[in-house]
Amino acid sequence: MAEHIERSTTQQPEFQKEVERLEYTKQYMGELLEASQRDLRAVQDKIKESMANLEYIDSSDSYINILTNSRFFELALNQKESLEAVKKKPYFARIHFQRTGELEELLYIGKTSLFHNETFEPIIVDWRSPVANVYYDGRLGEISYPVRDEVFTGHLFSKRQYKIEDGELLSFQDVDLTTNDDLLQALSGKADVRLTEIVATIQKEQNEIIRAHLKQPILVQGAAGSGKTTIALHRISYFLYTMGEHFNPEQLMILAPNKLFIEYIGDVLPELGVEQICQTTYAEYVQNATGIKLKLQNPNEQLETIVEEGLDALPSFNIPQIKGSLFYRNLLDRYIKIHERTLADLFNEDVFIEKYRIMRGSHLKKLFLEEFAYMPIEKRIERIKKIVQTEVKRKSKAVLSSLNTRYEDMIGKALSGLRDPDKRRETVTKFIDERDERIPKITAEAKSTATVYMKRFEKAKIKQMYRKFLTDRQLLQELAPEWTFEQQEKFLQAHTKEKWALEDLAALYYLHAKIKGIQDQWKMRVVFIDEVQDYSLFQLAALQDGLETDMFTMVGDLAQGIHSYRSLTEWDSVLDLFPRANYFTLQKSYRTTIEIMEIANKILKKMDEDLPLVEPVVRHGNEPTFVQAEFFDPEKINELYQSIGQNGHKSIALICKTTAEATHYAKLLNKAGVPAETLSDESELGGDKLLIVPSHLAKGLEFDAVIIAAFDIPYFDTAIDRKLLYVALTRAMHELYLVGPGLGFFLLDEVSLAGNKA
Numbered sequence: 114m115a116e117h118i119e120r121s122t123t124q125q126p127e128f129q130k131e132v133e134r135l136e137y138t139k140q141y142m143g144e145l146l147e148a149s150q151r152d153l154r155a156v157q158d159k160i161k162e163s164m165a166n167l168e169y170i171d172s173s174d175s176y177i178n179i180l181t182n183s184r185f186f187e188l189a190l191n192q193k194e195s196l197e198a199v200k201k202k203p204y205f206a207r208i209h210f211q212r213t214g215e216l217e218e219l220l221y222i223g224k225t226s227l228f229h230n231e232t233f234e235p236i237i238v239d240w241r242s243p244v245a246n247v248y249y250d251g252r253l254g255e256i257s258y259p260v261r262d263e264v265f266t267g268h269l270f271s272k273r274q275y276k277i278e279d280g281e282l283l284s285f286q287d288v289d290l291t292t293n294d295d296l297l298q299a300l301s302g303k304a305d306v307r308l309t310e311i312v313a314t315i316q317k318e319q320n321e322i323i324r325a326h327l328k329q330p331i332l333v334q335g336a337a338g339s340g341k342t343t344i345a346l347h348r349i350s351y352f353l354y355t356m357g358e359h360f361n362p363e364q365l366m367i368l369a370p371n372k373l374f375i376e377y378i379g380d381v382l383p384e385l386g387v388e389q390i391c392q393t394t395y396a397e398y399v400q401n402a403t404g405i406k407l408k409l410q411n412p413n414e415q416l417e418t419i420v421e422e423g424l425d426a427l428p429s430f431n432i433p434q435i436k437g438s439l440f441y442r443n444l445l446d447r448y449i450k451i452h453e454r455t456l457a458d459l460f461n462e463d464v465f466i467e468k469y470r471i472m473r474g475s476h477l478k479k480l481f482l483e484e485f486a487y488m489p490i491e492k493r494i495e496r497i498k499k500i501v502q503t504e505v506k507r508k509s510k511a512v513l514s515s516l517n518t519r520y521e522d523m524i525g526k527a528l529s530g531l532r533d534p535d536k537r538r539e540t541v542t543k544f545i546d547e548r549d550e551r552i553p554k555i556t557a558e559a560k561s562t563a564t565v566y567m568k569r570f571e572k573a574k575i576k577q578m579y580r581k582f583l584t585d586r587q588l589l590q591e592l593a594p595e596w597t598f599e600q601q602e603k604f605l606q607a608h609t610k611e612k613w614a615l616e617d618l619a620a621l622y623y624l625h626a627k628i629k630g631i632q633d634q635w636k637m638r639v640v641f642i643d644e645v646q647d648y649s650l651f652q653l654a655a656l657q658d659g660l661e662t663d664m665f666t667m668v669g670d671l672a673q674g675i676h677s678y679r680s681l682t683e684w685d686s687v688l689d690l691f692p693r694a695n696y697f698t699l700q701k702s703y704r705t706t707i708e709i710m711e712i713a714n715k716i717l718k719k720m721d722e723d724l725p726l727v728e729p730v731v732r733h734g735n736e737p738t739f740v741q742a743e744f745f746d747p748e749k750i751n752e753l754y755q756s757i758g759q760n761g762h763k764s765i766a767l768i769c770k771t772t773a774e775a776t777h778y779a780k781l782l783n784k785a786g787v788p789a790e791t792l793s794d795e796s797e798l799g800g801d802k803l804l805i806v807p808s809h810l811a812k813g814l815e816f817d818a819v820i821i822a823a824f825d826i827p828y829f830d831t832a833i834d835r836k837l838l839y840v841a842l843t844r845a846m847h848e849l850y851l852v853g854p855g856l857g858f859f860l861l862d863e864v865s866l867a868g869n870k871a
């Protein structure tokens with residue numbers, strides 16, 4: 114690598130040209146910055162002036178001035194900050210390109226675009242723009258790229274990558290394919306570079322996913338460290354850039370596995386120009402969208418039991434798994450049908466005002482069951498209520514006017530027809546009295562007819578309704594005839610106490626969606642899901658139903674499916690659920706060294722999923738080391754920790770199989786004065802302590818160096834342990850240490866790590 118960069122720096126004239134170009138860009142940015150500074154000052158002055166005016170004169174203009182100017186202030190401020198950030202590294206690449214029929218161009222690609230105010234010359238082109246695709250996608254020579262519905266062609270003469278730090282050009286290099294290039298290797302080696310610098314080295318196959326069919330769902334099976342999270346975040350950025358006009362970022366949701374993960378990606382999104390999108394977990398989203406607040410059982414509790422007792426601890430009638438299946442959705446559909454029929458029967462009565470039939474119940478029932486069947490049940494009721502109200506209004510007017518006419522008629526007839534004055538007076542008075550009593554009564558009744566009629570349709574209480582479903586024996590017999598008596602009993606037994614688990618959320622959300630409908634505020638139009646292998650099919654189906662969209666970007670890895678006792682174990686069913694989805698795979702790992710990946714691949718090979726081995730990008734590191742120890746010795750761990758630190762690594766994690774072990778080891782380490790902290794769902798990342806991480810929480814994270822300790826319980830050759838171990842191994846970027854009584858504790862044999870005993 115050094116040789117390559119050296120060559121580019123010593124090519125003096127070309128290097129000089131590039132320095133000048135960078136200077137020109139920076140100078141122009143400087144001018145813009147100055148202008149925005151001036152704007153800022155002017156705006157500040159104006160605000161001050163308006164404030165002063167406020168004191169003396171009662172001027173609403175001043176209020177308006179303050180409001181408008183604070184908005185300007187905000188805008189200028191935003192611009193200033195983003196310009197300052199960009200100035201340090203205005204661009205990372207350049208393409209020398211000629212679009213067919215046009216002049217040759219040198220386009221500089223950066224994280225945001227910049228045009229000259231007067232000449233409109235593109236000084237920097239945004240990485241998300243259509244032409245930038247050429248950089249990621251095209252080899253040199255004849256190329257084509259899509260712009261909206263058209264395909265443009267052209268000739269790509271060269272691609273150049275720059276190393277710019279703090280506004281200074283350090284080097285550049287010309288590349289053909291971005292794969293395996295030096296910059297990529299330099300980058301993928303740094304933990305602190307994190308996600309945002311990756312735009313420079315996005316690979317062709319990653320780029321294809323980022324830019325794939327924005328109006329179609331996609332599903333990605335990607336190896337550990339293949340950039341799934343990275344891609345999902347860049348796809349959001351690309352999505353908003355391309356479709357921003359039609360989308361409010363608030364209608365975009367990213368579902369992360371836990372709070373920790375949200376924190377992990379939280380800093381990155383604004384840097385990618387993504388703000389205001391909803392970042393949440395499935396549990397949090399469902400509770401917000403349904404308004405049902407639950408005390409959920411820790412979803413990892415069950416995992417921990419399985420880890421400790423093995424998968425055999427799971428009963429063959431595995432309720433969490435059932436609750437994640439589409440069969441469970443069928444049961445709920447049957448339940449909803451019963452609810453619907455009960456409500457429909459309430460339409461058997463017609464709508465009357467006094468003795469006048471205003472609407473036939475059968476007509477309303479038909480609306481409810483047929484015409485409006487596409488709507489959530491209570492939305493149909495609301496619609497029908499409006500119809501009844503309108504109809505009552507219209508018909509009551511008609512009733513009143515015909516009644517009035519009838520009384521006038523009758524009174525007229527009595528007046529002219531009855532000869533006997535007493536009889537005449539009596540009859541007329543009777544009619545008048547009757548009219549004066551009926552008309553106001555009918556008028557009053559008409560006002561409340563719709564409300565009174567619709568009162569019978571009580572609003573469902575979803576939580577209670579679902580509890581009934583979980584506990585009512587007779588109902589269950591009716592709903593689940595497929596289950597044996599014993600299975601029904603097991604199901605009922607499991608729910609005698611009111612406890613709520615993650616796998617109940619899909620059901621609650623589904624019931625809520627079908628009965629009440631999802632409110633606009635929570636009706637996301639586009640969903641991004643990371644770690645999708647941890648979802649159940651019903652979780653995805655319920656979301657799809659509630660949101661009435663299939664615009665999902667789903668990324669995951671079956672090899673890391675540590676929750677597979679209740680979640681997905683294959684992708685076919687997901688593809689059946691999303692028939693419009695495009696499926697992609699990613700096999701290369703950008704995180705882990707070749708040496709570490711070799712070990713992880715050994716575990717991958719043992720898995721039942723038959724997944725292809727992971728190909729590490731060409732980055733070598735130290736051989737993983739086995740440290741033999743009979744028991745957990747804090748001193749020994751500290752020595753190891755210190756020596757890893759001396760190798761220049763900052764983020765170091767000690768991964769244990771279970772939370773109990775993690776807590777125990779943290780205590781021992783702290784007692785021995787070693788700065789260590791257990792990572793929990795609520796932890797903040799960063800800091801300079803040794804992080805003790807239970808294996809199931811390590812998923813999605815990465816560290817410079819990882820120590821895997823196994824003393825109390827070894828990793829067994831079971832589906833779940835293989836996955837936990839695989840997750841632990843693939844968290845390491847540079848160095849890996851296995852500490853325990855024997856290699857067998859890590860499902861490895863002597864040969865695997867020959868000669869690496871410390």
Ligand SMILES: Nc1ncnc2c1ncn2[C@@H]1O[C@H](COP(=O)(O)OP(=O)(O)OP(=O)(O)O)[C@@H](O)[C@H]1O
Nearest residue numbers: 301314315316337338339340341342343703704813
């Ligand atoms: N094109 C790239 N250039 C440089 N670094 C990359 C690239 N793609 C991914 N990386 C780096 O590889 C590492 C893994 O990426 P990421 O966390 O997105 O992978 P993942 O597939 O989500 O992993 P896992 O499934 O193990 O959680 C990160 O450090 C990321 O910065």
